[in-house]
Amino acid sequence: MQIVTEEQHRVLAFVDAVTGNGYRPLVSEVEAWLAYPEPREAQYHWEKVEESEAGSLMGTPMFDPLAGLSETINRIIRTNILPPDFMQAFSYMARTAGGGSGRRRVQTSPAETLIEHLTRIGWLRCHGADGETRVELSALGRALLRHVSAAGREEDLQVVMLDRDDPVAYPLLVGYLAELGTGLLVDPYLKVRNFQDLTQHTKVNRVLMRNDGTQVKEFATISLLAAAADSPIEVRASERLHDRYFIPSEGTARSIGTSLNGVGRKYATVFSTVPAEAEAAVREYHQALWEAAAPVEPGTDDVDDEPS
Template identity: 35%
Template sequence: MEIVSKRTHQVLSYIAALDSPDVLIPVESVNEYGANPNIHVDKGDWWDTANTLAGLARRQRAFDLGFGIQENYSDFLARFGWIEIQGGSVVRITDLGKALLRHLNKPVIDTTSNDLVEVVTDPDNPFAYADALDAVTSAENSLLVDPYLRLDELRDIADFRVITRVLIGHKLKPKDYTLMSHGLAGLLNAGNEIEIRKSTALHDRYLIPPVGNVVMLGSSLNGIQKNICTFTTLGTRSSEALRSLHEEIWNEAESIEPTASQHRGPEEETAKPTES
């Protein structure tokens, strides 16, 4: 079932891509993008005039038929609370709009099928990371196995509240584990139910739901926007074997305990580890 049209999805994505405290998105820009998102081809003044007249004729015909005048994209999105128009001239996406966009960008992975299903993310796509997060948060109460997961990615997946256990590797820098402990404390205080353990037995990356098909991740989450990434659902036999194996790993893994965070200075920022 289509919730919104492809063009509306495109306009909402345009707003989200630009939305920042440092960027003002004019209402006129949003409406112009919605009406003409593709590059114009100069076919001469006669073409522009013809298009203008045709557009006016369509609007007049719609009005004559009782359909009224079509509202613009900014008014349409604001009417449903997906954006807000500040001061009548500047557009901001709302939390409701962000939630809708997450759903619209979500690849559908059938975890009940025995067939292999692949979802490929493109690093040139500005929403590749969002696509990846939606793909790995498609099953409730899941175990995420990612040897190179760090605090930033942990915070992102915690927003979805469907991954309750995370297995990470042993090759991160010591400060990464310290930051992870501090971040975990904050997530638990905010009501997230998530547990993290560390193991030396990890190499590949998986999303492992309690039942159904395991999803194999072609890249660590911190590499989504640098590499083409393929997510593959595995068959029943492979899924059951991996689920059993990682339950054993989980039971033997070292728990990362939440630690109250002190003031963190710039010197605590760490570089991302190199994957092996």
């Protein structure tokens, strides 16, 4: 048994979308959308065209030469006149239909524009000023926009769970990074083997690590690997680093739950897109860290894995 009809579902979804974003719609606003979900098409009527004008309108889409067709057919049958081909028959019908007349299609009102439609159903408001018409969102339109934008962000949100003790977790993460193209990898505890994988299997062209004064030997090796890489890759170190991100040159930034050296070993890792509201702040903050960071330099000591 069908409990909710398609039309009822449309009403419920519309009201839920609007009220969920801080606006209670009027009954008239809901009914306007139900009655006119699309802009109105142009309206036409037919008017009679006399024989003297019908010939010049033949073949145009706004002319109906078959007005009075039944009477024409009756005349052909009565007079036994059979034109030699179809076009001659068509022309004959046009000249004789309805007593030598046809019908012309005349537009009575133009098609409604999208702005006119959204204004009529209450999603936009138009105001005249300085001889110009200006448009703004109504409270209803703003609530609907918030709903659609939020739905889009939910669709864009991608979360990948990489389990601990999973032998393919680390290769999967490197593969995800490779698909994202060039960009900045922020990883405080990146190890030499991870950096080597980046140079061989991804297009990452900037790496920001943490400098706590103990990684001199590791920095020296990473410097050599960067110099020998097929594609340019720049490495800098900052003392003000904790979180892990990949910020692509184009597209959405990703957060990485743990350092690459722990993926598939010590910790389960969440690799997810950064919410749209935080994207600009993440990019701006790490760009500032990058600009203040210093290039890596050689040394003698190694560094332990990321602490738990």
